Amino acid sequence: MCVSLSVLLGCSCCSTVDETLENVSRGLASRMKKEKSPWAAGRVGDIDFIGTSKTRGKFVRVRSNTDPVQIYQMLTEEWGLAPPHLVVSLVGGDELAQMKPWLRDTLRKGLVKAAQSTGAWILTNGLRFGITKHLGQAVRDHSLASTSSKVRVVAIGVTPWNMIHNREALLTSNYNKVDEPTAYKPQDLPHGSVYSLDSHHSHFVLVEEDPNRPGATSEMRVKLLKHISLQRTGYGGAGSFEIPVLCLLVHGEPKILKRMYKGIGNSTPWLILAGSGGVADILVTLMNRGCWDMDSVHELLLDTFPNAHHSTDISNWVKLIQKILDHGHLLTVHDPEQESSELDTVILKALVKACKSQSQEAQDFLDELKLAVAWNRVDIAKSDIFNGDVEWKACDLEEVMMDALINDKPDFVRLFVDNGVNLGEFLTYGRLQELYxxxxxxxxxxxxxxxxxxxxxxxxxxARTPGPPGHHPPETGERxxxxxxxxxxxxxxxxxxxxxxxxxxxxxxxxxxxxxxxxxxxxxxxxxxxxxxxxxxxxxxxxxxxxxxxxxxxxxxxxxxxxxxxxxxxxxxxxxxxxxxxxxxxxxxxxxxxxxxxxxxxxxxxxxxxxxxxxxxxxxxxxxxxxxxxxxxxxxxxxxxxxxxxxxxxxxIWWGAMTTDTSISKLVVSFFCPPLIWTNLIKFSEEEFDNRNNREECVELDSLDTEKALLMTDDDDPLDSSSGDPAAQSCASVWWRYLIRRWRRFWNAPVTVFLGNVIMYFAFLFLFTYVLLLDFRPPPPLGPGAPEIMLYFWVFTLVLEEIRQSFFTDEEMNILKKFKLYVEDNWNKSDMVAISLFVIGVSCR
Incomplete structure (x- = not known):
């Protein structure tokens, strides 16, 4: 086991077999811990930072030729980090012992906040000095201010092994206790060749460089960024866009230029922080000038780095700067002192700018659009993506439309609809089912x-054929x-x-x-x-x-x-x-x-x-x-x-065809004396004639149903719809039509129906009381009398009404469910109790 991981761990005592991190990504690390192999402690495990801030991180020690594929698998699979929506590589700033206040705010309020809001990883050198130390403090301040344990900033250190102070503690401690974390005490050390690990980083990749290949850690970092940029991530489901990678240049020594050129060769966008000094300010100055010659670049290098006198080095730097500036579409300048934009906004604009320079096809902008959806930056989508430069088709936006719906981005849904998505064509029952x-x-x-x-x-x-007793269908698992x-x-x-x-x-x-x-x-x-x-x-x-x-x-x-x-x-x-x-x-x-x-x-x-x-x-x-x-x-x-x-x-509706100012007394009198309906005692509205003249205005509103509901008229009445010349019609037919119309409008009005129900209810109570108190005859042949038979028939009609309400409905369901729905109503329960008691009483009779 010790021999099989020699290359992965970079251990000089077990380097006979060349095997990579692939075994670790398959779960070998966890098995090695269980077997308590002596080499595991100090090479793959946890690290406890002791001192004022007690934190814990994870680390792995690798060689400089380790495949970045396996490192990414270690981060995501073994250590359980969610694939990022963005990777920001912090470059330069190692010389900044004293940081300007605005630069500190840029890190604290800009970079750390942007990383938290976008689900980004921040890659640094992981050491406690320069800008990395200040970034660690910003991460600490954010974690203390955050109220949610789920919201954290992932800071990953890719650190040269030979620059770590007290690195022997990571090699020798806890050899026999591999399940326990390694204790490490960080210290603030003066500028030199070794520094402590920063305790506010959560993960470390410790790179043992080949003595014959200086700068191999930077090369590995470039390769790791390239590999990550080829991976796909998503939000709310399967991967949907390539992980964007961006390098943030702060200050920087001339040696950064070679690394910067290699990154540009991989089409990695760079965000240059203006005013931070060093190489960053040189590039900003030349970009602002627009045109320049090699002599002016030479003078800028000498002014910025007065200790650089070797002409060969300066010439190489000038050539690198020229090659870098030839890829201006990958360079974006941000001046925090002059611009008020948030850093996440600037980052997204830099990514869109890099994409625009390569193509104007809508398909090539999908990843940037998906990233804007993931970050919920509809303002940037409007200003930089949907600004008229790209012709979007409805089919191009279908995938991002689904993403916006699933991830609850109403502003993007509105934006996509405004820019060509036709919901009538987009939404199928299949897509609707996916949404659910x-x-x-x-x-x-x-x-x-x-x-x-x-x-x-x-x-x-x-419905299936039942199996033998005790038989159960196979479990489908936790799917x-x-x-x-x-x-x-x-x-x-x-x-x-x-x-x-x-x-x-x-x-x-x-x-x-x-x-x-x-x-x-x-x-x-x-x-x-x-x-x-x-x-x-x-x-x-x-x-x-x-x-x-x-x-x-x-x-x-x-x-x-x-x-x-x-x-x-x-x-x-x-x-x-x-x-x-x-x-x-x-x-x-x-x-x-x-x-x-x-x-x-x-x-x-x-x-x-x-x-x-x-x-x-x-x-x-x-x-x-x-x-x-x-x-x-x-x-x-x-x-x-x-x-x-x-x-x-x-x-x-309540008064039907009668005028709404009709008094109740007139209604009651007409109820008991129906001939009064044809007098002027009850006034009827004649609005139906005006309504019929303007029928065409209400065709789109289902006018037939509307008029019937509003006016309680019967347009299909054969008396009303009779054809012919009104002058040729006899006075008798007009008179009969008048009598029938008034009769129907009076008795069909809801107020009349309600009044009839109330009167009949009291009549039923009166009949029931009369039978019980005055006409309760003995059993046959002496009884029952006519009032009692009438009472039985009345109750029978009530039973039929309850049966109609429970079973003969328009509900498309089985009988048991109809009955259950009927019983849920409290009034129906009261009716059932009353009828049941009546039936019991009759049975005892």
Missing amino acids: WSVSEKSLFHNLLLKKYEEKQLLLGA KPRFTLYEVAKVLKDFLHDSCKGFYQKIPTEKPAKGRLFHSQKNLPELEQRCEHPWRDLFLWAVLQNRQQMANYFWAMGPEAVAAALAGCKILKEMARLESEAESARSMKEAKYEQFALDVFGECYSNSEDRAYALLVRRTHCWSKSTVLNLATEADAKSFFAHDGVQALLTK
């Missing part, structure tokens, strides 16, 4: 979907269930009832068998089929996850805004009742969809009362032919019902 797959496992909605999924699995299991639109429709059914009937179903070609559930797996639409109502479907998807900003955008863009707002109000009220997490429940309760519905309807009502009335009672296309009043009733929208326009319509 991305639901967080910790959310209430995921639990509801899982419950419906398990119910479906039980039904499918019961995450793939929900279908079947489960989604079931959850929506629990919330919206009839208002979502038929969601995510095929149009039936034949009538389903009686008692069979129509909405089954076979009835799901084809996944390649485009969604019929994409705005509604995405609105529901966002509401069910309580993504209010996203839902607000889809609501504002979608049709039937009042109905959609009330549907969202109903869903969130139900979910707030089920939500166990207080913060989520409070957020759901604070959603303002009822107020949205009220505002939109109020605006409509102020423009046209008649059309606002039609809006309330028309059948919606997106919500299973439900009306706004139906949805408001389901949502228990008290504020909506309190609106003057809604109240006016309800009053109008």
Whole structure:
């Protein structure tokens, strides 16, 4: 075992076999710890920094010719680091013992903040001196100020082994206790050849350089950056874009130029910090001049580095600077004293600039666009990507559109829609199903979907041929269930009832068998089929996850805004009742969809009362032919019902064709004396004639249903629709039509129906009391009497009504579920108890 890792660990006592880090990436490191191999301590393990700041890091010691592929695998697989969304390599600054205040702020408020917000890695030399020491202090300050343990800055040191102070402690300590971390005490040392490791870095790659190859650590760092830039990462699922790599140049000695040129050869962008001195200021000066000659570069080098007198070195530096400046598209200057932009903004602009210089094709900008989505920088996407230089097609934006939806980036969704994404063509049932797959496992909605999924699995299991006793189907492991639109429709059914009937179903070609559930797996639409109502479907998807900003955008863009707002109000009220997490429940309760519905309807009502009335009672296309009043009733929208326009319509419907100022006394008198209907005692509205003259204005609002609901008219009445010349019609036919019309309008009015129900209720009580107290006859043949038989028949009609309410409904579900739904209503429970007691009483009779 000791022999097999000689090259990986760079151990002089076990260097007979040339084997790389591949074994470690396959899990060999963990096995070696268990076997307690003597070489493991001090070469792969943890390091405890002792002193004022007690921190722990991880380290591995490698040779300079180790494959960077294996180092990256060690970082991500063995040490569990998430693949970064950005890698920033800090170059230069080793000579900065005293740092300027603005440069310290750039590190603390700029680089560290940008790394935290973008999920970036920061690569340094890992030593406690120069700018790396100040960066470590900035990382420490950030970790102390952060309230979340999950939010941390990953600082990785790629450190030359021969520059580490007290490196023997990493070799000799804890040989026999490989599971224990190595103790290391960092110290502040004067400028020299060795320095302590910085205790605020979390991971170290310690490189043992070949004495015959000075600077091999820098070469390894360049190769590691190149390898990382070829990897792909993502957010919210599988990898989707190449990891961007950027080098940040601060100050810098002339020896940096060779490393910088090699990085540019790998197409790595460089961000130069103006005002930091050294090579950085030389490059900034020459870039600002635009044109220059070799003599001026020579003078700048001598002025900046007066100790450099060797002409050969200076000539080589001048040539390197010339080659570097030839790749100006990879160089970006940032002056923190003159610019107010955040560093993450500058970094992203530098990456976009490097891409723009190479191509103007939309496909070549996708990685930068995905990076902007990952960082949620819609401002940069607008100014640098969607600025008219690149012609974007809808198909180019489909992948990033899915990323923006899954990762809850409403601003990007709006941007993509504005720049060519047609939701009608983009959203298929397959993509909608993928969106539901991305639901967080910790959310209430995921639990509801899982419950419906398990119910479906039980039904499918019961439908299969049962096995022998004690037989159980094989376990599928911990694989995450793939929900279908079947489960989604079931959850929506629990919330919206009839208002979502038929969601995510095929149009039936034949009538389903009686008692069979129509909405089954076979009835799901084809996944390649485009969604019929994409705005509604995405609105529901966002509401069910309580993504209010996203839902607000889809609501504002979608049709039937009042109905959609009330549907969202109903869903969130139900979910707030089920939500166990207080913060989520409070957020759901604070959603303002009822107020949205009220505002939109109020605006409509102020423009046209008649059309606002039609809006309330028309059948919606997106919500299973439900009306706004139906949805408001389901949502228990008290504020909506309190609106003057809604109240006016309800009053109008309540009185039917009668005028709303009819007194109750006149109604009661006409009820008991029907001939008074044809007198002037009851006034009827004649608005139907005006409405019929303007029928064409309301065609788009389902005018036939609207007029019937508003005015309680019967346009299909053969007496009203008789053709012919009115002058040729006899006076008798006009008179009969008048009598029938008035009779029907009076008795069909809801207020009359309600009055009749109240009167009949008291009549039933009177009959019941009369039978019990005055006409309770003995059993046959002496009884029962006519009043008692009438009472039995009356109760029998009530039983038939309850049966109709429970079983003969439009619900497409089995009988047991219909009955369960019927029993859940408290009024139905009271009716059942009363009828049961009556039946018991009759039985005892």
